Amino acid sequence: MTSITTLRRAILILCCLTAVAGLVLSLAVLCGSSGCGRPWAADQIYLSLRLPRALTAFIVGGLLALAGALMQVLLRNPLADPYVLGLSGGSAAGALSALLVAGRFGYMGDAAAASGAALGAGLAVLLLFGLARQALRRLPDAGQHSGHRLILTGVMIAAGFGAIVTLVLTLAPDGQLRGMLFWLMGDLEDGRLLLPAAVLLLLILIWSTLNARQLNLLARGEGFAQLLGVPVLRLRLLTLCAASLATAAAVTVAGTIGFIGLVVPHAIRLLVGNDQRILLPASVLAGGAALALADLAARTVVAPTQLPVGVVTALVGVPVFLWLLARSRA
Incomplete structure (x- = not known):
């Protein structure tokens, strides 16, 4: 009886989040700097501009x-953030470096930013795997200390890539600097990589849902999971790889956008609990809706001026995160 009740509750929550996401996407398509639902607006404004941007925001937020x-x-830490591991920093450093080099040869295409971001994310993943490999191998003996070491490794990687970003911005000419800063704060205008990002999101969600039971056991502790036959090292490496790919794809498509990966899963956990079978798909729906709503605000609050969506997520995410932190401690 309990399992049936849990299943019904999960279905109800996911249906509600799906409805909310659909409503937000509809508003994002219908509303813009020229107003909401203007009858004289051409169909191409909705289909060619707003719809791809809204879908890009949803996919990136879900990732x-x-x-x-x-x-x-x-990391067994409800306040952990994938950005703390330096993945977004690697993508940003790679993209900005590629733009700087391409600009020297008179080429300013988006392909340079996308390629550089992908390479930077790959380098960050390789560094993280290499530097934290011993910590991951000693999980049975190190306990939670291994998670702390992984976080510290990520912090140092992020600091290094942050220095590279600062160096590139210092060397960039004035003609490139504005575009670099705007991309660095989040840019959802380029939807050419929308389909590959959507496919990657679907694949990672399917994998994580199929392994939700093992992830539930891992969340209760490595020792407990090992006693029940969970291959802890393999699962942690695959989980790190999946999270790294999701973060790299999001940064490649839209630049660096903070607080979605930090605040949304924690807020959803307060709503649905810690069952990964519900938490993971619910986080995707809520994250996509949250970023689409933030992008709508970025386009309309001070129209016709458009704010970087990363600014909106930071302005909203910081107080929300502090409130969630205070509530969790209480």
Whole structure:
């Protein structure tokens, strides 16, 4: 009887979140700097501009929220953030470096930013795997200390890539600097990578849902999971890889957007509990809706001026995170 009640509750929650996400996407398509639902607006404004942007925001938000939820399981810390591991820093450093080099040769295409971001994210993942490999191998003996070491490794990687970003911005000419800063704060205008990002989101969500039972056991502790036959090292490496891919894809598509991967999974956990079978898909829906809503605010609050969506997520995410932190401690 309890399992049936839990299943019904999960279905109800996911249906409600789906409805909310659909409503937010509808508003994002219908509303813009020219107002909401203007009859004289051409169809191409909705289909060619607003719809791809809204879908890009939803996919990127889903990727960030899913990566955050997976990292919080991996580190057994409900306030963990995939960005703390330096993945977004690597993507940003790679993209800005590629733009700087391409600009020297008179080429300013978006392909340079996308390629550089992908390479930077790959380098960050390789560094993280290499530097934290021994910590992951000693999980049975190190306990929670291994999670702390992984976080410290990520912090140092992020600091290094942050220095590279600062160096690139210092060397960039004035003609490139504005575009670099805008991309660095989050840019959802380029939807050419929407389909690959959506496919990746679906694949990672399917994998994580199929392994939700093992992730539930891992969240209760490595020793407990090992006693029940969970391959802890393999599961942690795969989870790290999945979260890294999700974060890298999000940064490649939209630049660096903070607090979605941190706040959304924690807020959803307060709503649905810690069952990964519900938490992971719910985080994707909520993260996508949250970023689409933030992008709508960025386009309309001070129209016709458009704010970087990363500014909106930071302005909203910081107080929300502090409130969640105070509530969790209480």
